[in-house]
Amino acid sequence: MAKKQQTHGLTEKKEDNFSEWYNQVALKAELADYGPIKGFMVIRPNGYHIWEKIQAYFNPVMEKMGVQNAYFPLLIPESFFKKEAKHAEGFAPELAWLEKEKEITERLAIRPTSETIMYDSYARWVQSWRDLPLRINQWCNVLRWEVKQTKLFLRTREFLWQEGHCAYETEAQCVQEARMALTEYQKMIEELLAIPVLAGEKTEAERFAGAKQTFTLESFMPDGRALQMATSHNLGQNFSKTFGFAFEGKTGEKEFAWQNSWGFSTRLIGALIMVHADNQGLVLPPQLARHPCVIVPILFEETKQAVLAECVKLREKLKRFNCLLDDRDYYSSGFKFNEHELKGIPLRIELGPKDLAKNQCVLVRRDTKEKKIIPLADIESAVEKELATMQQAMLKKSRQYLHECRMNAGNWNEFVAGIESKKLVEALFCGKKECEEQIRQKTLATSRCIPFDREPQNGSCVHCNQPATQRTLFARAY
Amino acid sequence: MAKKQQTHGLTEKKEDNFSEWYNQVALKAELADYGPIKGFMVIRPNGYHIWEKIQAYFNPVMEKMGVQNAYFPLLIPESFFKKEAKHAEGFAPELAWLEKEKEITERLAIRPTSETIMYDSYARWVQSWRDLPLRINQWCNVLRWEVKQTKLFLRTREFLWQEGHCAYETEAQCVQEARMALTEYQKMIEELLAIPVLAGEKTEAERFAGAKQTFTLESFMPDGRALQMATSHNLGQNFSKTFGFAFEGKTGEKEFAWQNSWGFSTRLIGALIMVHADNQGLVLPPQLARHPCVIVPILFEETKQAVLAECVKLREKLKRFNCLLDDRDYYSSGFKFNEHELKGIPLRIELGPKDLAKNQCVLVRRDTKEKKIIPLADIESAVEKELATMQQAMLKKSRQYLHECRMNAGNWNEFVAGIESKKLVEALFCGKKECEEQIRQKTLATSRCIPFDREPQNGSCVHCNQPATQRTLFARAY
Numbered sequence: 024m025a026k027k028q029q030t031h032g033l034t035e036k037k038e039d040n041f042s043e044w045y046n047q048v049a050l051k052a053e054l055a056d057y058g059p060i061k062g063f064m065v066i067r068p069n070g071y072h073i074w075e076k077i078q079a080y081f082n083p084v085m086e087k088m089g090v091q092n093a094y095f096p097l098l099i100p101e102s103f104f105k106k107e108a109k110h111a112e113g114f115a116p117e118l119a120w121l122e123k124e125k126e127i128t129e130r131l132a133i134r135p136t137s138e139t140i141m142y143d144s145y146a147r148w149v150q151s152w153r154d155l156p157l158r159i160n161q162w163c164n165v166l167r168w169e170v171k172q173t174k175l176f177l178r179t180r181e182f183l184w185q186e187g188h189c190a191y192e193t194e195a196q197c198v199q200e201a202r203m204a205l206t207e208y209q210k211m212i213e214e215l216l217a218i219p220v221l222a223g224e225k226t227e228a229e230r231f232a233g234a235k236q237t238f239t240l241e242s243f244m245p246d247g248r249a250l251q252m253a254t255s256h257n258l259g260q261n262f263s264k265t266f267g268f269a270f271e272g273k274t275g276e277k278e279f280a281w282q283n284s285w286g287f288s289t290r291l292i293g294a295l296i297m298v299h300a301d302n303q304g305l306v307l308p309p310q311l312a313r314h315p316c317v318i319v320p321i322l323f324e325e326t327k328q329a330v331l332a333e334c335v336k337l338r339e340k341l342k343r344f345n346c347l348l349d350d351r352d353y354y355s356s357g358f359k360f361n362e363h364e365l366k367g368i369p370l371r372i373e374l375g376p377k378d379l380a381k382n383q384c385v386l387v388r389r390d391t392k393e394k395k396i397i398p399l400a401d402i403e404s405a406v407e408k409e410l411a412t413m414q415q416a417m418l419k420k421s422r423q424y425l426h427e428c429r430m431n432a433g434n435w436n437e438f439v440a441g442i443e444s445k446k447l448v449e450a451l452f453c454g455k456k457e458c459e460e461q462i463r464q465k466t467l468a469t470s471r472c473i474p475f476d477r478e479p480q481n482g483s484c485v486h487c488n489q490p491a492t493q494r495t496l497f498a499r500a501y
Numbered sequence: 502m503a504k505k506q507q508t509h510g511l512t513e514k515k516e517d518n519f520s521e522w523y524n525q526v527a528l529k530a531e532l533a534d535y536g537p538i539k540g541f542m543v544i545r546p547n548g549y550h551i552w553e554k555i556q557a558y559f560n561p562v563m564e565k566m567g568v569q570n571a572y573f574p575l576l577i578p579e580s581f582f583k584k585e586a587k588h589a590e591g592f593a594p595e596l597a598w599l600e601k602e603k604e605i606t607e608r609l610a611i612r613p614t615s616e617t618i619m620y621d622s623y624a625r626w627v628q629s630w631r632d633l634p635l636r637i638n639q640w641c642n643v644l645r646w647e648v649k650q651t652k653l654f655l656r657t658r659e660f661l662w663q664e665g666h667c668a669y670e671t672e673a674q675c676v677q678e679a680r681m682a683l684t685e686y687q688k689m690i691e692e693l694l695a696i697p698v699l700a701g702e703k704t705e706a707e708r709f710a711g712a713k714q715t716f717t718l719e720s721f722m723p724d725g726r727a728l729q730m731a732t733s734h735n736l737g738q739n740f741s742k743t744f745g746f747a748f749e750g751k752t753g754e755k756e757f758a759w760q761n762s763w764g765f766s767t768r769l770i771g772a773l774i775m776v777h778a779d780n781q782g783l784v785l786p787p788q789l790a791r792h793p794c795v796i797v798p799i800l801f802e803e804t805k806q807a808v809l810a811e812c813v814k815l816r817e818k819l820k821r822f823n824c825l826l827d828d829r830d831y832y833s834s835g836f837k838f839n840e841h842e843l844k845g846i847p848l849r850i851e852l853g854p855k856d857l858a859k860n861q862c863v864l865v866r867r868d869t870k871e872k873k874i875i876p877l878a879d880i881e882s883a884v885e886k887e888l889a890t891m892q893q894a895m896l897k898k899s900r901q902y903l904h905e906c907r908m909n910a911g912n913w914n915e916f917v918a919g920i921e922s923k924k925l926v927e928a929l930f931c932g933k934k935e936c937e938e939q940i941r942q943k944t945l946a947t948s949r950c951i952p953f954d955r956e957p958q959n960g961s962c963v964h965c966n967q968p969a970t971q972r973t974l975f976a977r978a979y
Contacts, residue, residue, distance in 0.1 A: 059574075059621055060576055060609065065574065093546045094549055096537075096542070096543065097659050098659070122601070140536070164575055168602070183572060
């Protein structure tokens with residue numbers, strides 16, 4: 024029986040070997056483990072808890088948007104994919120098919136996304152404008168048989184996500200709510216995950232298979248690569264026309280529905296690791312932590328009982344913060360410090376006999392390692408304040424980094440230099456698929472988005488010199 | 502474009518054609534729809550909301566039990582199934598395999614349950630007694646390729662469930678917590694779903710594939726068939742030995758872990774329909790309803806504004822009950838009454854101009870159809886009281902039915918007569934697999950459980966007359 028020996032602490036540094044450092048944080052902070060099949064992962068309780076916090080944040084947001092949760096089948100008939108040509112083409116290489124069984128009349132694939140199977144139902148459910156808008160979301164697993172190198176959370180063959188799929192009478196409402204979903208995503212990712220994002224529209228080359236427009240949130244990782252965080256799509260009437268999703272309009276005429284879809288996945292947990300973790304391990308934004316603070320008693324034989332008793336009182340005082348008391352007597356304090364740092368608990372409270380004598384404790388912040396002496400009487404307000412400060416500070420710090428990485432390129436040389444020095448490069452771009460493909464081949468960079476925070480302007484494309492109006496962000500990306 | 506025409510209201514009666522009536526409730530209350538592939542279902546928002554309420558109830562229960570949620574891969578390698586022989590044999594006929602892909606070294610099945618893939622990880626994660634107990638649950642979809650006739654919620658090829666999988670140092674704690682899970686299930690099913698259950702242990706023939714003991718909750722449906730509601734299993738060391746799941750015990754010796762697993766599925770929603778729905782449609786226990794009450798204004802042209810204004814005030818007053826105001830002006834009040842009855846909203850409040858003149862409204866209970874005139878000033882307390890009363894009354898009513906259906910059989914003739922008259926028959930039974938198989942062939946009844954509320958006694962088996970000590974419940978079952 025071979026057992027992997029657990030090595031505490033990271034053996035790689037973020038600045039030296041980012042990729043291996045990342046894997047170690049994911050594994051050693053017990054966020055995830057490799058599954059028995061290549062490209063599959065186990066999301067361990069520490070990782071899944073982050074996903075649950077994200078769900079708990081986003082479910083009420085969707086409720087306010089009028090979106091209801093549902094569940095559609097895992098298996099999709101081949102004929103469904105074939106109805107929307109671009110969609111079929113986009114997903115064909117990544118589909119996993121079921122073994123032929125005698126009673127199945129056609130091939131069945133495990134869902135890579137659920138547009139087709141959902142819209143088949145929508146077409147039957149909606150008869151009249153009175154049944155619209157129809158707003159449904161599902162939280163589920165999807166499978167995409169990646170051939171690229173897989174990576175925990177960032178690219179796995181199976182992942183968890185939410186996919187919202189709504190249908191409307193008018194395109195205006197459809198686009199407006201696709202944009203609204205993106206705005207809510209941005210709020211969540213910045214407020215909860217403390218990761219700043221840039222919002223914009225995708226170019227033709229990067230658009231979702233079957234969409235008329237794709238909106239996206241892009242973030243920028245510390246290794247100088249962009250990461251797509253969430254997207255929403257205006258599907259136009261592409262799917263409604265192929266799925267016969269029509270309804271009786273207010274005028275009595277048959278009309279085809281306007282549809283959008285939008286989603287984010289467990290990839291967000293990967294971004295969280297990359298942006299916030301350090302050489303000691305994970306750093307959790309307080310709002311995402313199961314236990315935002317942990318009490319570690321400093322135990323000596325003769326004072327053990329008194330110190331433990333005070334720690335129990337402390338835990339009671341800090342109950343509303345779901346504070347953990349680590350009273351395991353078979354591990355040393357040093358071992359515990361390292362373990363809780365590795366796992367990213369935002370605040371640590373140390374209390375030993377000397378502290379007890381002075382009616383104080385030591386409060387240590389995970390992100391800055393800053394230590395503060397706090398009178399025991401003030402601990403509640405101190406914890407509350409530090410948690411709020413830390414959540415804000417983490418966003419501010421990563422926002423500063425994003426700001427520093429964004430640069431403008433006025434010509435092709437500046438563009439290439441920017442990409443080579445791992446920046447997020449903004450330049451005027453013609454938007455053409457062929458031009459973008461050439462840029463990719465020359466620099467390995469892809470367009471990330473046409474940011475909403477830039478006005479169109481007249482000029483020429485940074486690469487092909489053809490007329491261009493859109494300032495577009497480019498970077499090498501995950 | 503062929504559209505199914507929606508027929509409002511049920512065309513079958515519960516007492517005449519139970520099976521078709523059931524399908525109609527599930528479909529017309531928009532709890533579920535048939536998927537495009539035989540045996541698969543779509544869980545629509547009304548149905549999925551019930552599942553979310555169940556999750557919201559049970560997640561905190563598990564947290565108190567020290568159980569954490571996680572997520573394991575959908576696909577399981579063939580070699581994993583083969584490790585535990587009985588488990589492999591039990592699930593073999595129901596597995597759906599992936600099409601052979603060149604890079605896969607062995608066959609992959611979609612999970613029918615996750616014992617094997619979880620314990621493969623457990624064996625790597627646990628080194629010492631310090632890492633135990635390990636308590637993990639996952640909420641997920643599973644696939645069992647049923648060959649029997651499928652039925653919405655009750656038997657579908659894909660369903661949603663939770664599966665808890667825990668590991669311990671000792672068998673005593675393992676069994677104790679398997680029993681505790683069952684007790685928590687019983688509390689939930691009775692308190693939340695208002696369905697009474699009988700708790701007991703399964704006979705050898707009905708035991709889970711690979712388990713040492715299976716504990717079960719059994720309910721009894723209005724068509725005279727039993728339904729298994731939830732189970733928990735003492736797996737002993739069957740899996741830990743085959744998966745090499747050993748740890749260093751307190752004495753320093755290598756020991757194999759003791760394991761249990763426990764689960765319930767979306768089948769509970771099927772039970773809910775069968776037990777509570779009536780010929781007007783679904784009846785939701787108040788605690789499971791998205792909107793426990795709905796206000797239907799009675800609108801006439803000249804008093805419309807005044808009545809609607811009062812209804813808006815009423816909704817504000819009843820905000821904490823998440824009360825719905827149905828102010829759609831393109832449907833008649835009668836249409837709305839029928840629709841909300843069909844969908845099972847527990848309380849309806851009617852308010853028309855005559856009510857407004859008298860500062861009152863009409864409160865109608867879904868389960869009893871009882872109408873009460875309530876002064877507008879008293880509406881909050883009236884709603885609160887009716888919701889609590891209704892939740893209790895629904896459980897009481899179904900408990901009464903269960904009590905009436907349970908009977909004792911002192912000999913084989915009584916046993917056969919009981920089964921024929923669709924009762925839940927208790928009798929002394931030897932517990933042997935072969936004897937149980939003969940009973941099944943003769944009567945179509947299977948053993949449901951050896952109920953915990955009966956003491957063992959000495960006697961002879963109702964069927965084979967061999968010595969028997971266990972009073973065992975038999976019935977025809979879903």
